[in-house]
Amino acid sequence: MSSGAHTKLKSPMEMVETLQSRVTSGARGYRIATVRYLMRPPLSLRPKYVAFLLDLGHQSHHIQEILGRASERSTNEAISNLLRQHYREERNRMQLVMSDLRRLGYSDALPERQMTTGDAALRAYGTTLSYEKPTAMLGMLLVFLGVAAEISPTVVRLLGVGSVPRESMRWLLLRQEEDPIAVKTLLEQVAQLSLTPQEQSEIIEAAEVSGELLALGASSRMAL
Helix, strand or coil: CHHCCCCCCCCCHHHHHHHHHHHHHHHHHHHHHHHHHHHCCCCCCHHHHHHHHHHHHHHHHHHHHHHHHHHHHHCCCHHHHHHHHHHHHHHHHHHHHHHHHHHCCCCCCCCCCCCCHHHHHHHHHHHHHHHCCHHHHHHHHHHHHHHHHHHHHHHHHHHHHCCCCCHHHHHHHHHHHHHHHHHHHHHHHHHHHCCHHHHHHHHHHHHHHHHHHHHHHEEEEECC
């Protein structure tokens, strides 16, 4: 989608509805790809869950990096504060990922990983947004939160059947509880910002592209 596709200023309600549609679409694609990955043979879920957590760890590290940079580069104080708030929250979530990994026998250090085409594209896209369009980072952030809210209940249920200890699911359990509310809150906050039509368009486009790239990354991992 090109940024020029949205030239008229959207009302707060229109902005919420449009962004919610993009978040829902991206989250659904990621959930389907993740469930397929977890359920493919062999059916032993523990090593797949470890790989899932390692991916989350690398993803969280990148999210912190781009949120921090975007918050510094934004010239809009309200947007900068929102991005900084979520940077701090993501840093705390990263600690839960590492805690879950330790409970499964991993050390504090994240090992190197083989990035998929989708992973590399998402990383490059997020880096570009953080430098050139920090306001659009809000669209990417919404999709990350929406994806976590969407997949957490499903993955918790699958892991329970697979006898993965619940004490190693702290990240999932927190996201299952908090992220549906976090998405709703951020949608409302974004809709109330004083944005130009161009900025609205860039946020919407970032949400759409981020959802597509996240789903691509999850699907690509199935081939590894």
